[in-house]
Ligand SMILES: [Zn+2]
C-alpha cells in the first residue's frame with residue numbers, strides 16, 4: 347500500500363503516505379481509520395488551518411500518548427507559517443498536554459522550504475509550494491522529492507561494459523548527472539495549482555470541490571476539469587488523484603469517470619468518492 351486517502355469536502359480530508367510515513371492533513375476520523383498505524387506517522391504536513399483539515403489532531407496527539415504502542419516516537423507537525431487557526435491550536439495543546447510521553451514539535455513553513463526525509467545515496471525531501479485558497483489563511487502544497495542520478499544524454503545508449511569502464515576511469519560526473527524526481531504531490535485546498543510547482547510529478551493529488559464552474563460561488567477551490575488541465579500542463583507521469591469532491595456529486599461519479607476516459611489522457615485519473623477510504627497501490 348502506497349497511500350490511503352479519505353476526503354469529503356467540508357467534513358474531513360487526510361492522506362497517509364506510507365513510504366515516508368507522512369500524514370498530509372489531519373481531518374476528523376483519521377485515527378479511527380488508521381488505528382495502530384497512528385504510531386507509524388513521523389511527520390504531519392498541514393496544508394492550511396481549516397477545520398476539515400486539522401480537526402483530527404486532537405485525537406491523533408492523544409491516542410498516540412494513551413494507546414498501546416511505541417510512545418517514544420516523536421511527532422513533527424508542519425504548517426503554513428502565520429496560520430491563525432493552527433496557532434490557536436498550538437496554544438491549546440501546550441496547555442492541555444503537559445505530560446506527553448513523546449516529543450511533539452510544531453514547525454512553521456513557507457513556500458520553498460525543504461524538510462529532509464531521508465539522507466544517503468538517494469536523498470528524499472519535502473518541498474513546500476504556495477497555493478491560493480482563502481483570504482487570511484495561508485496555504486501550502488507539498489512535493490515528495492527524490493534526488494537521483496542518470497546518464498547524460500550522449501551516454502544513454504552505450505553498452506554496460508563501456509559505462510563501467512568510464513566510471514572506473516573516474517569519469518562518473520562527466521557521464522552522469524543528478525536530477526530531482528517528484529514522486530508525489532499534495533496540493534491541499536486551492537484554486538487550480540500552478541503547473542510549474544508540480545512539474546513532472548509521478549502522482550498528483552489535486553483538489554476539485556466542484557464539477558462545474560457554475561456551482562462555485564467563491565473562487566477558493568478548483569473544478570474537476572481545471573484539475574485535469576493542471577495535470578496535463580504539468581506533465582503528470584502516472585496518476586492524477588482528484589479529491590475534496592463535494593458529497594452532492596456522489597451519484598454523478600460513474601458518468602464523470604466515463605467522460606474523463608473519453609479524453610484519452612496520458613495518465614490515469616482516479617476520483618476519490620466523498621466519504622470513502624481509498625487505498626492507492
Ligand atoms: Zn479549506
Ligand SMILES: [Zn+2]
Nearest residue numbers: 356396398535
Ligand atoms: Zn477543505
